[in-house]
Amino acid sequence: MKIWKKLFAVILFCMLLLAQLPVSAATDYLTDGSRRIPISRTYVYDKTYAVMGNAGFLNDPQDIYIDEQDRIYIADTGNNRIIILDKNGKLVRAIEPQEGSAYQLSEPGGVTTDKEGNLYVGDTGNKRILQLTSDGTLIQEYGTPDSNVLDANFVFTPRRVAVTDTGYLYTIKDKSLMKIDEKNQFKGYVGATKLAFSFEAMLIRIFASKQQKEALLTQEPPPYLSFALAKDGMLYATTTDTSSGQIMKFDMTGTNMFPSGFYGEYSRDDEGNQTAPYFADITADTNSIVTAIDQRTGKLYQYDKSGNLLCVFGNGIGNKDGQFSVPTAIDIDSAGNIYVLDSQLGVVIVYRPTAFIKSIHEAIAVYGAGKYEESEKRFREVLDIDANYEMAYEGLGRIQVKNEEYQEAMASYRLANDKDGYSTAFEKYRHQLFREYFFVVLLCCAVFAVALIYTYKGLKLATGKILYIYQKNQAGKNKFFYFLPLGLTVLFDPVETVYLVKRDRARKNWISVAAIFLLIALTRIATVCLTHYPLSTTELQNTNLFLECAVILVPLLTWAIAQYAVTAIFNGEAKFGEILTLCSLSMVPYILLSVPLALLSNILGTGEAGLYQAMTCIMWFWIIVLLLRCLKNSNDYTFGKMLFVTLITICTVVLIWLIIILLLAFGGQFIDFIRDVINELGYALKRGG
């Protein structure tokens, strides 16, 4: 029962692989989706701006922008005004046009400035963008842009806005960014979602009528959640599109330069449903270090420009210091402080970088500038603070490869948990060894080839002898492991082996079966341990002896049981004992070949992974052929019938598993129920008494 429970747990575990992982609120971490590695603190809560001086509280603010002088601009949407603070959080001005002034603000959803210090406000409620001087005087109004391309029904609802040094205005229109020039001319969409159907879209663009083009536009790819013209002069945007990547970075031609991939983490909502991250806003510093905030969890994710996760930080959702309610917008100042605007709380929460993350940023910057020697020093500084920080090992590894210190590089990559990097270093190292010891290698190869041939010959000879002894019934002395020697003969002469097993079925030699099963389990463990690191698919820390053995033995056992059940119906001749014996004998190629293959993998890198996989496939093919031949010969089936019975057996295996899972689920609930009833009774009795 315990075994089944554990197996069931294994299956559940696989299903819940992406479930939320526990990490206490105060720990920063790295994650690869399946596990979290705590890291030293990267950002710490610094302060909260709740009161904007004389201007009082914010009401449902939607956007925050920090200019080059570290002045803070807040679109105080609910109060129809713009708040400007200096870098210490003191109120500079509230732009709050009264009735009768040159313009009014209605639910402004975005604010930014140009290099002259003029403000651009996404005056959402009034469907326009306003250009204002820093003291709030109106310069220009951008209503619905002029264009013959835009539809007559086009509704201009600018929220967040950005303005480039060249004077172009950008704002979000659903699933793309709208570009407007200073004369309020529509200049096209930038970064219009290039989804999987882009080829189709291209065809339509070339051949289609205007109507069809519009139809294309109304197809709804996920809309942009936010965008920002960051401190590095690039446009960043976030979407909910988890397949091609939720973070995008556009150059001025609208090409996405950010690596595609899944960013953030899945989390669970209140009902326990798995939800994708919702990056409410994004920002980047001058070195293109990107920070985005997941509104659902209140966690901030920071990436370098290659999309490597640098840290996950933030105190999450809650009502303590530094915790968020609905984080809506973020920006970064010149000192690297991160400002989070919470629309529900109506406050700005500031996080301050620690020495640790600062040294990571420096190391990346120095490495990016090509100063490898200095970056090595920096990466070591990072590791002095946190010896678990994988990216620093990766950086070290790259530098060590450049310096041709391959063995050190391999060690670094191992600590970085970077299989590709490790493999690169290993292949270089192998190449070096190969050149150095060319003749030794050649000699080894020759010796290996000869040894292989002689082993084969020897085994074949032995097979002949064993078969002879068994055919003459002279193996009676070998009582305990009677069937064990047949493991060899099955490789060369399955037909005769099947005959011998059938003939001696009365012996019921379970010890041999058990011995082979044990060998299989041992082989499995040896294989897992011996496979070369870049080629192994098993993470040693995520596994245990029991699981690894079960993975290989349980399917085999189920197959044997199912086969017995099915052949019993379809005029089979084999008894369960011989089926099990034959099934175990069929696994002999696994016992013989896995370990040598695993050993062989130690001279292979990821480049030759295909070769390794091909060899493994051949081994499994052999096993399957043996299994089927045993099935055919032991029951005297024709080839067609064998195929038919195989199919039915596979279905039976699936069925057995379904039933077991159902029983476990139901049985568990039933046991729980009985226990609860007893508890209830006890409680009632106690109350009564």
Place this chain on the structure above:
Amino acid sequence: MARKYLSRLGAVLIAFFLLSSCAKTGTGQFSLPDSAPLKAGDSVESTAQAGLLGETDRLRLSGSGSGLQIEDKLTQASWHTTLDEATLSQQKLNKLWKTTAESMINISYSKTAQSVQITDTNPAMEAEIECYRLKNGIKFYYDFTEVKIKLSLELYIEDNQLVARIPASEIEEYGTAVLMSVELMQFMGAAANDEKGYYLYPDGSGAIFEFSKLDDKKLSTRQYTWPVYGDEKDYLSQNDFQLSDDGKFFLPVFGVKKGENGFVAVITQGAEDANINLYTSAMAVQLNRICAEFTFRRTYDTKISTMENGEKTDTEFTRIDNQLLAYDREVRYLFLEGEGNYSDMANACREYFLEQGILSENLKENSEMPLGIDFFIGTQKESLIPEFVLMSSFDACQQMLSEMNQKGMSYVQTTLEGWNQGGYGAYPTQSGINGKAGGKSGLKKLSRYLEENNGELFLNANYLDVSKDGKGYSAKKDLVRGQAQTVIENTDGTRYLFTPAVVLERMKKTVKKLDFSIAGLSFEGFGSTLYADYFSSNRILRQHTAGVWAQMLSDTKQQFGSAGVYGGNLFLLAQAGRLYDIPSEDSGFSIADESVPFYQMVVHGSLFYSAEPINLLHDKEQQILKMLEYGYIPYYKLTWENSNLLKETKYNTLFTSCYADYKDEIAANYQRFQDKIGDCYTAAMIRHEQVAEDVYRVAYDNGVSLLFNYRSEPVTVGDASVPALDCIRIQGGENA
């Protein structure tokens, strides 16, 4: 996962309960007769006399309006146990709130014990009150006739303190209703937002809420209930090396500073089942309030299962504990001299605790500054074939210690983590000594070395934690259960807690094997985790658990000479010699304006304490400065091997600890601590104040006083100039 959401539902229910019970029953008005003093035992009503109730050389207690008035003859301050008439007339209160403001106690109750009906907003409900004279005080008998609950409250002056007492023997539930909690004198120290002053509440190191800053805050909640010593647990934290995520409320103390005066209230009996409640001024009552609340019954969640169409559905219920927590409750109000600020509060508390033997001045004999060093021995690594990761063998520890000794650091308070069989985190903790680290002989050798070299050896001991895969426990008998009789566990169901009796037994087993000299055991969780066990066969209250912990500490102290505690709950301080994990800030409730070293000021001079190891600090310069300011000992957690070996283990938060990287830094920091505050560890920290933005002054009772500058530029205070991110001694001369 379902469990998690059920418990969330539970939290919502409890929140609802709290909200619905916020308007507690007023006890009605009573009027004190106004005449000459009475004799003890006289019924006040029968004599129809009043006025002065008690007087000592410093305090004067008299009847006034709806409550009592305490006058402090030393500071001319006067305090009212209820809202005084002048304030009452300013506030526009509805009848319910008026009743509440005029009463000294608010009770909450449930109409029946079977179902939770804590709706008691009947403003008309009044208690019949009888008053009797006590020596220097008065006793009230309350009879809530409508719900048929009786209880009494004694108020008297003793040792120049105001004592409020609720004797358990006089609580009577003669109907169906059951008593849930009693809140004591909510309006004593009530203050409006425009008043000068603050409340101090004991979250972490201590936190301050200033009345005048309330309007600058955006609060998501306007009232707080903080259980002293942490809340009763219904589940455990997922983090393997942390018992709970709550804030740390080590002291059953709160303080009020109003204008130029203040008092500090100490819950002297029943702190294990008490809350500190803080209400901010809101629409109903525009006054901030802080008070103590005694819990007499807790609610708990349980579920009832039904089976329908083969599917089990659980319905969650909230129930009430059927037993009254029947023991006496007492709060003492200490009235402060001086300005009544948090330094005065800490001084008053420390003096009271020393007087009562709750704290002991056992450091006085030993004047040297210790260097706190933890050695992490090793932990188990989960893998295909599990292996033990040895980080420091006992011999390596000795080598590191001898190097430190050679550099002049002689008094090293050494703590070993993971010295047991199986290493750190192998719960339940095994009693054997880790063989891979050197076994018993190795540990013996290390202990002998430390003994000969003026060092101390503490052994980290966790007897609370149980891991599901662990060996040597009975899942039926040994584990702590909640009121619903289910085992308290984490959401995965892989962690449990031992019941106190088993904890004691397991310690005894370990101690038997330690037949050589050590300084003591350092008990993990004792100072921060308190729980009851409701398992029907061996029901244990939080109070009893506290007793067991204290007993274990005193046993250890008797056998070995000292004992360490992780966390700092008050009831352990008399027996402890060293505290670990004492936070240097509050836990960040949005009501807090400032963290203050209140806890540190209370215990400094009596105990050595440490927080995070220096090697794990993220902003070293600032944080070391804070350690100096708060009187921590220099403290490192070290390993012989590189800490990246721990990356794939469960204990992967020791980011950097390799001794080789820290040799020189330790010596430098040791010297810095020695120079700055080396002679202050046995002195009491009597004053802490902010003198300018980011500049603080600390004074000790040995005449030393220091200035701390957190700015990144030098600052001049008076005629002293303090370098950037540094501190200087301005009084008491250089520490030679």
